Amino acid sequence: MLLAVALTTLAVRLHSNSAFAGAALYSLLSFGENLAGIVLYWTSLETSLGAIARLKTFNDTVKPEDRDGESIIPPEHWPTRGVVELKGVSATYSSEHDEGSTTRLASHNIHLTINSGEKVAICGRTGSGKSSFIALLLKLLDPTSTTAEDIVIDGQLLQHINRSELRQRIIAVPQETVFLPDGSTFQANLDVSEEATREECEAVLTAVGLWEFVQDRGGLDAGMNASTFSSGQRQLMSLGRALIRRSIRQRKHATGAEHGGILLLDEVSSSVDQETERVMQHTIKTEFKNYTVIAVAHRLDMVMDFDKVVVMDTGKIVEIGVPAVLAQEAGSKFGDLVRARNE
Numbered sequence: 545m546l547l548a549v550a551l552t553t554l555a556v557r558l559h560s561n562s563a564f565a566g567a568a569l570y571s572l573l574s575f576g577e578n579l580a581g582i583v584l585y586w587t588s589l590e591t592s593l594g595a596i597a598r599l600k601t602f603n604d605t606v607k608p609e610d611r612d613g614e615s616i617i618p619p620e621h622w623p624t625r626g627v628v629e630l631k632g633v634s635a636t637y638s639s640e641h642d643e644g645s646t647t648r649l650a651s652h653n654i655h656l657t658i659n660s661g662e663k664v665a666i667c668g669r670t671g672s673g674k675s676s677f678i679a680l681l682l683k684l685l686d687p688t689s690t691t692a693e694d695i696v697i698d699g700q701l702l703q704h705i706n707r708s709e710l711r712q713r714i715i716a717v718p719q720e721t722v723f724l725p726d727g728s729t730f731q732a733n734l735d736v737s738e739e740a741t742r743e744e745c746e747a748v749l750t751a752v753g754l755w756e757f758v759q760d761r762g763g764l765d766a767g768m769n770a771s772t773f774s775s776g777q778r779q780l781m782s783l784g785r786a787l788i789r790r791s792i793r794q795r796k797h798a799t800g801a802e803h804g805g806i807l808l809l810d811e812v813s814s815s816v817d818q819e820t821e822r823v824m825q826h827t828i829k830t831e832f833k834n835y836t837v838i839a840v841a842h843r844l845d846m847v848m849d850f851d852k853v854v855v856m857d858t859g860k861i862v863e864i865g866v867p868a869v870l871a872q873e874a875g876s877k878f879g880d881l882v883r884a885r886n887e
């Protein structure tokens with residue numbers, strides 16, 4: 545089982561170039577129990593393939609034994625407000641496998657405050673550092689130098705927080721969806737931590753428009769074959785997982801009051817048609833209305849009604865503003881991206 549999961553995730557990684565795509569297995573890793581085994585399996589891989597080298601870089605950042613033992617478990621329901629502060633954060637990838645250079649700048653002196661419940665889009669050209677920004681928030685990538693207050697989420701310094709705990713508290717939807725080995729049930733694939741009820745699974749699949757699809761294939765207990773999913777259906781399952789996590793968090797919240805949190809999205813609608821994108825947007829807006837949402841987006845129409853857009857270039861923030869306003873502004877970098885897309 546462990547080997548199969550590792551191979552599945554590895555196969556996904558080999559098809560990808562993005563930093564955060566390495567975190568496609570985030571949704572599996574974040575549940576902890578198989579993490580040590582998967583990491584051990586990976587680190588034993590010896591190959592000179594570039595993709596594996598990148599995988600190893602990602603790997604190096606998640607070794608639990610290095611840092612988690614001494615790090616802090618945040619308060620029980622953290623983060624409930626979803627205030628994110630970055631105070632001059634820089635990060636590099638070590639590229640010992642790249643010829644000619646030793647480090648590669650992914651984030652450069654990032655100063656940014658994201659307020660509670662804000663919906664923020666991260667935009668920019670390919671390789672501008674969008675996914676790396678998300679990777680920083682999940683501690684998949686570490687800041688190069690750390691002053692004591694580099695990244696703070698709801699008053700907690702990220703550098704002190706236990707990595708696996710962090711990845712259980714922040715909900716993230718990666719660009720690529722990693723499934724359990726073929727034959728695992730729809731329910732197991734949707735609810736990886738096995739904490740949701742069948743009713744919750746059905747409600748979530750209905751919300752993302754996959755309930756009929758699952759029923760046609762034998763229902764929640766039927767074995768699933770991921771290769772029969774389209775890319776868009778894979779992304780909908782990923783969003784479904786995020787909704788399940790939100791439900792579970794909400795249920796565990798002592799007061800029962802609606803609380804917030806943080807949702808990270810990396811190009812989640814890159815493979816869906818306009819109608820499906822509309823469903824996804826609606827679901828994110830309604831189900832995560834109290835959450836701070838940080839979304840990497842190439843499809844700029846999806847983020848036009850967000851509160852804020854952050855435009856990145858060569859690892860730096862080069863513009864921050866309201867998307868609908870910037871889109872109309874001559875000389876705006878976001879406006880340039882929109883105009884380039886429209887052409």
Ligand SMILES: Nc1ncnc2c1ncn2[C@@H]1O[C@H](COP(=O)(O)OP(=O)(O)OP(=O)(O)O)[C@@H](O)[C@H]1O
Nearest residue numbers: 562563598601637648650670671672673674675676
């Ligand atoms: N694992 C890695 N190892 C080394 N360099 C990396 C790694 N991941 C990304 N980079 C480099 O870091 C820089 C920022 O990459 P990042 O993936 O954050 O950009 P992006 O804006 O998300 O790109 P895209 O839109 O193509 O997904 C790029 O120069 C990229 O080549």
